[in-house]
Amino acid sequence: MRRALLIVAKAPEPGRTKTRLVPPLTPDQAAELSKAFLLDTLHLARQLAWERISVVAPAGSATALAPLLPPKVILLEQRGIGLGDALRHAFASQFAESFSRVVLIGSDSPTLPAAFIRQACAALERFDLSVGPSVDGGYYLIGMRHPHLGVFEDISWSTASVFAETLQRAHALSLDVSTLPTWYDVDDAEHLARLRNELRSSPADLAPHTRAALQTLSVVAPAASASV
Known part of the structure; x- marks a missing residue:
């Protein structure tokens, strides 16, 4: 069994990435x-x-991005118009190279448990799709064992209905879906505060780059978090 992991990312350039974290961060900090x-x-x-x-x-x-990538990690340029096209082409490229398990994650969840990815791959022994829902209504992971690329069609991307619509598409295509535990992307001040709290109570070797970056930042937590 040949497994491929896809990681969706943007170049870490000020003003073009993590813009919803500005404020509390500056563009350079984000x-x-x-x-x-x-x-x-x-x-x-x-x-x-x-x-x-x-x-x-x-x-x-x-x-x-190239200077940040370890040896043997491949950089794939997004193809098509919009996120749905990009995901469809990315999955198709891996299946075209005879990978039998393809899983995609984002780069917005630095503390994502490795166990979730392993669980997704294991579930593909019996299910057509593995999907990990995000707390914001999207998903942090999607995996498949065959190119069921129709699941990327007719989705309202970047909305709180992405996960629900993906399940609806899977049902319409008669696909069996395994749902993973819910996790979170760090896209706004609220989830940045959650990340900081998680790291405070986690082993020091969890997300070391993120931990080091946060230590250099002066971050004002959202007012709502003060009552938590």
Whole structure:
């Protein structure tokens, strides 16, 4: 069984990445944090020891991203119009190279448990799809054992209905779906505060790049978190 892991990422450039974290961060701080997230995600990916790891990024990202990638990690340029096209082409490229398990994650969840990815792959022995829902209504992971690329069609991307619509598409295609535990992306101040709290109570070797980046930042937590 040949396994491929796809990681969706953007070049960590000020003003173009993690813009919903500005404020409380400055554009430069947000870019540094985005870089740290990617480095920790790559570290997680290499621990899995899968046969292929690729970073899927928008066109023009090579100059910024290539120096961050470990040896043997491939940079794939996004193809098509919109996120749905990009995901469809990314999965199709891996199945075209005879990978039998393809799993995609984002680079916005630096503390994502490796166990969730292993669980997703194991579930593909019996299910057509593995999907990990995010607390914001999207998903942090999607995996498949055959190119069921129709699950990326007719989705309202970047909305709170992405996960629900994906399940509806899977049902319409008569696909069996395994749902993973819910996790979170760090896209706004609320989830940045959650990340900081998680790291305070976690082993020091969890997400070391993110931990180091946060230590250099002066972050104001959202007012709502004061009552938690």
